[in-house]
Amino acid sequence: xxxxxxxxxxxxxxxxxxxxxxxxxxxxxxxxxxxxxxxxxxxxxxxxxxxxxxxxxxxxxxxxxxxxxxxxxxxxxxxxxxxxxxxxxxxxxxxxxxxxxxxxxxxxxxxxxxxxxxxxxxxxxxxxxxxxxxxxxxxxxxxxxxxxxxxxxxxxxxxxxxxxxxxxxxxxxxxxxxxxxxxxxxxxxxxxxxxxxxxxxxxxxxxxxxxxxxxxxxxxxxxxxxxxxxxxxxxxxxxxxxxxxxxxxxxxxxxxxxxxxxxxxxxxxxxxxxxxxxxxxxxxxxxxxxxxxxx
Ligand SMILES: [Zn+2]
Numbered sequence: 001x002x003x004x005x006x007x008x009x010x011x012x013x014x015x016x017x018x019x020x021x022x023x024x025x026x027x028x029x030x031x032x033x034x035x036x037x038x039x040x041x042x043x044x045x046x047x048x049x050x051x052x053x054x055x056x057x058x059x060x061x062x063x064x065x066x067x068x069x070x071x072x073x074x075x076x077x078x079x080x081x082x083x084x085x086x087x088x089x090x091x092x093x094x095x096x097x098x099x100x101x102x103x104x105x106x107x108x109x110x111x112x113x114x115x116x117x118x119x120x121x122x123x124x125x126x127x128x129x130x131x132x133x134x135x136x137x138x139x140x141x142x143x144x145x146x147x148x149x150x151x152x153x154x155x156x157x158x159x160x161x162x163x164x165x166x167x168x169x170x171x172x173x174x175x176x177x178x179x180x181x182x183x184x185x186x187x188x189x190x191x192x193x194x195x196x197x198x199x200x201x202x203x204x205x206x207x208x209x210x211x212x213x214x215x216x217x218x219x220x221x222x223x224x225x226x227x228x229x230x231x232x233x234x235x236x237x238x239x240x241x242x243x244x245x246x247x248x249x250x251x252x253x254x255x256x257x258x259x260x261x262x263x264x265x266x267x268x269x270x271x272x273x274x275x276x277x278x279x280x281x282x283x284x285x286x287x288x289x290x291x292x293x294x295x
Contacts, residue, residue: 004164007164008046010025016209022211031054036068036070052071054076059168065118077126079155081146089111092114092122093110101268140159154192156192156196164202177226236254237283
């Protein structure tokens with residue numbers, strides 16, 4: 001496990017790719033774990049070697065909360081905006097666009113298929129932390145910055161004295177920015193990306209894949225990463241000008257590879273992501289409502 005001062009980086013399998021993520025452990029007397037999406041074996045080793053008394057989740061997504069249950073005795077906190085959302089299956093279904101795209105029938109199906117562990121993990125969260133407030137864990141200072149866009153409540157733990165920040169799902173992966181839930185926002189995503197760059201920090205730790213960036217590289221990558229949003233705009237606009245309707249637009253694979261759109265949740269996010277771009281572009285396309293009604 002790599003270290004940055006008191007911060008221990010715990011990798012997820014497969015370079016912390018989704019459905020896993022990178023966790024961060026604050027090695028201090030308070031024994032704090034940030035997100036629990038890392039390799040369960042490494043997390044259990046960490047628990048044995050150092051102990052975990054508090055888990056802080058940056059946001060409610062399963063790839064960041066999925067191993068909360070491995071620490072039954074630890075207190076678990078989440079950001080104040082998502083505390084309520086994460087408490088009910090309906091709340092999560094709505095935030096993920098299930099209700100928006102498929103109505104009540106979709107929510108009923110989602111409830112049936114949702115893994116039990118996921119519900120259990122979220123059910124164990126018992127409290128919330130405050131944004132923009134300086135906490136001190138065993139003398140290590142951290143501020144949970146509110147960085148909405150990926151989700152409305154996403155927090156980025158910033159360690160001012162270490163010049164380090166865990167940027168979570170502002171992850172610089174080639175997939176590009178993810179803001180597909182009904183609680184996501186393209187404009188907020190761009191603003192949060194800019195805010196992260198404005199911090200007095202030299203070390204940026206992402207939740208997935210590459211991992212740790214020094215400032216110059218993070219700046220370059222952020223520019224390319226946010227540019228993906230404009231490219232999506234251009235691609236979608238060109239298809240709309242060709243006369244494609246909503247169903248046709250969401251069968252191309254603008255966000256997710258076409259062959260993965262048979263997976264209901266990816267199809268859901270392809271559609272919800274498309275709506276966000278269409279609205280940002282001020283475009284309306286025919287048959288949007290009819291598609292909803294015929295599902
Ligand atoms: Zn996420």
